[in-house]
Amino acid sequence: xxxxxxxxxxxxxxxxxxxxxxxxxxxxxxxxxxxxxxxxxxxxxxxxxxxxxxxxxxxxxxxxxxxxxxxxxxxxxxxxxxxxxxxxxxxxxxxxxxxxxxxxxxxxxxxxxxxxxxxxxxxxxxxxxxxxxxxxxxxxxxxxxxxxxxxxxxxxxxxxxxxxxxxxxxxxxxxxxxxxxxxxxxxxxxxxxxxxxxxxxxxxxxxxxxxxxxxxxxxxxxxxxxxxxxxxxxxxxxxxxxxxxxxxxxxxxx
Numbered sequence: 432x433x434x435x436x437x438x439x440x441x442x443x444x445x446x447x448x449x450x451x452x453x454x455x456x457x458x459x460x461x462x463x464x465x466x467x468x469x470x471x472x473x474x475x476x477x478x479x480x481x482x483x484x485x486x487x488x489x490x491x492x493x494x495x496x497x498x499x500x501x502x503x504x505x506x507x508x509x510x511x512x513x514x515x516x517x518x519x520x521x522x523x524x525x526x527x528x529x530x531x532x533x534x535x536x537x538x539x540x541x542x543x544x545x546x547x548x549x550x551x552x553x554x555x556x557x558x559x560x561x562x563x564x565x566x567x568x569x570x571x572x573x574x575x576x577x578x579x580x581x582x583x584x585x586x587x588x589x590x591x592x593x594x595x596x597x598x599x600x601x602x603x604x605x606x607x608x609x610x611x612x613x614x615x616x617x618x619x620x621x622x623x624x625x626x627x628x629x630x631x632x633x634x635x636x637x638x639x640x641x642x643x644x645x646x647x648x649x650x651x652x653x654x655x656x657x658x659x660x661x662x663x664x665x666x667x668x669x670x671x672x673x674x675x676x677x678x679x680x681x682x683x684x685x
Contacts, residue, residue, distance in 0.1 A: 578595075602643055639680050
């Protein structure tokens with residue numbers, strides 16, 4: 432015993448016991464940041480891992496997307512091929528619009544418009560506005576001199592759009608006329624170049640408008656004379672339900 436004490440450098444058993452206690456290794460718990468793996472067979476519930484997308488899993492993790500529970504199917508845009516451009520143009524016209532369109536006269540007694548679809552409106556006080564739109568809702572339009580309808584039936588929608596129009600008459604403009612003996616029928620919705628070399632049948636004259644007046648009671652060609660020295664042979668028509676007097680002559684050129 433004394434030899435052992437001497438080998439450890441102590442003089443009594445108490446010092447040896449204290450020396451042995453100081454040299455015993457201490458055991459500490461893992462630091463908070465260190466991972467801890469439960470031993471196999473522990474009572475902790477196992478965490479269910481996401482499917483790795485292996486064969487037979489039926490899940491492709493790379494394509495998974497979260498969807499809002501309120502989201503429905505994406506709306507299908509309307510097929511542009513199903514839209515009828517002509518119908519769109521007709522439906523875009525409003526009451527009061529003026530259009531640069533007229534009857535070419537090539538349809539004889541049937542109106543043949545100068546455009547297939549309504550163009551963009553023009554100012555009504557400009558020289559281009561020859562038609563004024565009075566209705567876009569009526570299936571049947573008023574008839575008579577200076578009145579007409581312009582209708583279009585869409586092969587896509589099956590709907591018919593009808594524009595009721597009245598002619599805007601302007602001084603010094605030219606129109607088509609059909610002269611038979613002493614009577615001349617006016618193409619009340621027509622327009623023509625005053626110096627045209629040919630006119631469509633059955634028209635055979637170019638009528639030159641020299642006055643557009645509010646018609647007095649019993650209006651006739653005598654109301655067109657502009658003074659005692661006016662020797663012109665006037666043609667006269669009442670249009671717009673008799674409210675407007677058109678005074679004209681056959682165009683002579685110049």
